[in-house]
Amino acid sequence: MLVRIVKLSFEPSKIEEFLANFETVKDKIRNFEGCQFLELYRDKNNTNIFFTYSYWNSENALNNYRHSDLFKAVWSKTKPLFNGKPEAWSVDKIASIE
Template identity: 45%
Template sequence: MLIRLVKMQFNADFVSEFQENFKTLQPQIAAFEGCSSVQLLQDHQQDNLFFTISHWKDEAHLEAYRCSPLFRDTWAKVKPNFAAKAEAWSLLAP
């Protein structure tokens, strides 16, 4: 299993829109082949700082998602609203 952790900091005026959009996107991402779950977390002190944690069968399934229209369209909408460059890690559960 591959765990993907993504840190995203948004411009303050985009936070509400991002949260609303993610409600629609979360089940679509979770239904993507090879994804067993996806969760959105918000920092308790910085309202504009978010993390996604997703679980993937393997790197090939994650890469298929990253090459999908769903990811490309979503990223095109959120990327211009970043307050800082997004960071991502792919982790293995021991």
């Protein structure tokens, strides 16, 4: 399993637009083949910074999503809303303590 963390920084005036779009696409992303889990987080101090956190079956599954029409549509609506360069990490989960 691959965990993907993406940091997104938005123009403050564009946050509601981002959230509205995320609401319309979140289930499509979550149900994309190979996606096991999807969450959206918002920074408590810098409220224009968000993080997506997702689990993928493999790097290949993530890449299939990143090259899909769904990703292209989501990204084309999201990218113009940024006020900073997005950052992304692909990581392996080492431990989960509940």
